[in-house]
Amino acid sequence: MRYKLTIEYDGTTLLGWQRQLDGPSVQQYLEEILDRLNGFHSEIVSAGRTDAGVHALGQVAHIDLSRQMELWKIREAFNGNLLAQNAPVSVLEVEAVSDDFNARFSARKRCYRYRLLNRRAPSALNRSRVWWVPVPLDIEAMRQGASFLIGHHDFSSFRAAACQAKSPVKTLDKIDIFQDGDEIIFEVEARSFLHHQVRNIVGTLEMVGDGRLQPEDIKRILKARDRKAAGPTAPACGLYLTRVLY
Amino acid sequence: MRYKLTIEYDGTTLLGWQRQLDGPSVQQYLEEILDRLNGFHSEIVSAGRTDAGVHALGQVAHIDLSRQMELWKIREAFNGNLLAQNAPVSVLEVEAVSDDFNARFSARKRCYRYRLLNRRAPSALNRSRVWWVPVPLDIEAMRQGASFLIGHHDFSSFRAAACQAKSPVKTLDKIDIFQDGDEIIFEVEARSFLHHQVRNIVGTLEMVGDGRLQPEDIKRILKARDRKAAGPTAPACGLYLTRVLY
Numbered sequence: 001m002r003y004k005l006t007i008e009y010d011g012t013t014l015l016g017w018q019r020q021l022d023g024p025s026v027q028q029y030l031e032e033i034l035d036r037l038n039g040f041h042s043e044i045v046s047a048g049r050t051d052a053g054v055h056a057l058g059q060v061a062h063i064d065l066s067r068q069m070e071l072w073k074i075r076e077a078f079n080g081n082l083l084a085q086n087a088p089v090s091v092l093e094v095e096a097v098s099d100d101f102n103a104r105f106s107a108r109k110r111c112y113r114y115r116l117l118n119r120r121a122p123s124a125l126n127r128s129r130v131w132w133v134p135v136p137l138d139i140e141a142m143r144q145g146a147s148f149l150i151g152h153h154d155f156s157s158f159r160a161a162a163c164q165a166k167s168p169v170k171t172l173d174k175i176d177i178f179q180d181g182d183e184i185i186f187e188v189e190a191r192s193f194l195h196h197q198v199r200n201i202v203g204t205l206e207m208v209g210d211g212r213l214q215p216e217d218i219k220r221i222l223k224a225r226d227r228k229a230a231g232p233t234a235p236a237c238g239l240y241l242t243r244v245l246y
Numbered sequence: 247m248r249y250k251l252t253i254e255y256d257g258t259t260l261l262g263w264q265r266q267l268d269g270p271s272v273q274q275y276l277e278e279i280l281d282r283l284n285g286f287h288s289e290i291v292s293a294g295r296t297d298a299g300v301h302a303l304g305q306v307a308h309i310d311l312s313r314q315m316e317l318w319k320i321r322e323a324f325n326g327n328l329l330a331q332n333a334p335v336s337v338l339e340v341e342a343v344s345d346d347f348n349a350r351f352s353a354r355k356r357c358y359r360y361r362l363l364n365r366r367a368p369s370a371l372n373r374s375r376v377w378w379v380p381v382p383l384d385i386e387a388m389r390q391g392a393s394f395l396i397g398h399h400d401f402s403s404f405r406a407a408a409c410q411a412k413s414p415v416k417t418l419d420k421i422d423i424f425q426d427g428d429e430i431i432f433e434v435e436a437r438s439f440l441h442h443q444v445r446n447i448v449g450t451l452e453m454v455g456d457g458r459l460q461p462e463d464i465k466r467i468l469k470a471r472d473r474k475a476a477g478p479t480a481p482a483c484g485l486y487l488t489r490v491l492y
Binding site: 008009010055057072075079082083088089090091092093119120121122123124125127129 | 255256303318325328338366367370373375
């Protein structure tokens with residue numbers, strides 16, 4: 001029996017989605033509970049392996065259970081265990097899916113949000129939830145720069161060295177940038193992303209926002225197909241996997 | 247020279263505003279910096295002494311400096327020190343005020359927000375920022391119950407035993423209750439509050455929301471002028487001091 005899980009987590013103290021030897025991960029927390037439900041080791045497969053410090057509001061994963069269970073009982077089994085361990089992970093929803101559903105390969109679209117706090121004073125309440133940039137940023141310039149990235153491109157300039165994707169060519173569907181109180185929000189959507197692609201895009205657009213780059217420089221940087229041409233990787237703490245569409 | 251400070255803090259790891267012997271407080275963090283600026287011990291006076299675990303988006307306090315300083319330099323002196331200590335406190339704004347301004351006694355209105363997470367799954371991202379109530383709540387019933395509390399009343403039923411106010415009679419200006427995604431938000435405003443008044447009101451309205459009380463019971467509870475007549479104190483972690491008006 002295959003089930004689809006929608007998962008929220010606070011990445012601050014996690015080493016990311018994927019199981020690591022040297023600290024807690026979302027995969028490890030969830031698989032330990034899954035193993036007890038099944039009575040043997042089984043794997044949980046997610047839509048994306050988020051990095052250490054990255055958060056999720058709507059990560060999606062699938063599991064196979066050896067027996068049928070009521071959906072609410074699966075959710076409570078996970079959440080009861082997670083709460084007891086004080087794990088920063090919560091299962092929001094459980095749905096029954098057919099055996100050919102694959103959280104990773106069936107995904108049509110992945111939606112990320114990046115939160116940047118743009119004010120002089122540092123954050124007290126959201127220190128590990130936003131990237132704090134104290135200098136004023138020009139949103140309109142960042143929007144113009146972002147427009148050159150929409151569509152089908154070779155994103156080598158925004159790709160981490162460790163990226164395991166077969167091709168650097170991806171189709172970016174959307175980059176919306178807007179103000180929300182003291183924060184500047186980036187909403188980025190694509191079928192799939194290269195490793196660090198969203199954070200490298202935000203790190204480069206921030207340089208457009210503060211004037212170190214012009215919007216048109218983004219065109220040149222994209223064409224260079226060279227990671228060294230783009231800006232720095234924005235911090236993990238501002239990034240949220242918000243939704244995965246199937 | 248008197249200055250008005252607007253302050254944000256994450257109350258999770260703090261023992262509250264007021265200096266305590268057994269752990270960190272907002273007052274202690276700020277006075278230690280103030281003492282270094284002045285070269286002698288001086289007190290910081292706030293609009294309200296929030297409890298352990300309670301947060302602030304816009305606490306207000308006043309300080310006296312022995313010499314005139316540029317406003318941005320005062321802010322940076324505080325924030326540089328607070329960041330270096332990794333203190334969950336940030337000074338958002340510094341304004342020069344006249345000597346008769348008193349953060350506590352000049353306040354015309356104090357505005358609080360209470361965040362209640364109303365969904366089956368616990369929070370991963372906001373565990374120490376909201377009160378999690380997994381059973382469905384009837385917002386309209388809570389609004390009706392709240393309406394009996396607006397105005398000039400003896401609030402003894404909603405007053406903590408430790409409250410030091412001279413009189414239990416207060417004027418409640420506003421209780422707005424609305425849905426925001428998975429959360430139910432309470433916005434409460436008054437010139438001043440009794441100890442635990444907001445949390446006791448929310449804890450009692452929650453019982454109206456889940457049907458254990460009827461909206462009209464609030465009238466009876468208020469009339470009883472007895473703390474035992476009302477519901478429990480809602481957890482500190484959901485409460486935010488948002489604004490103080492002068």
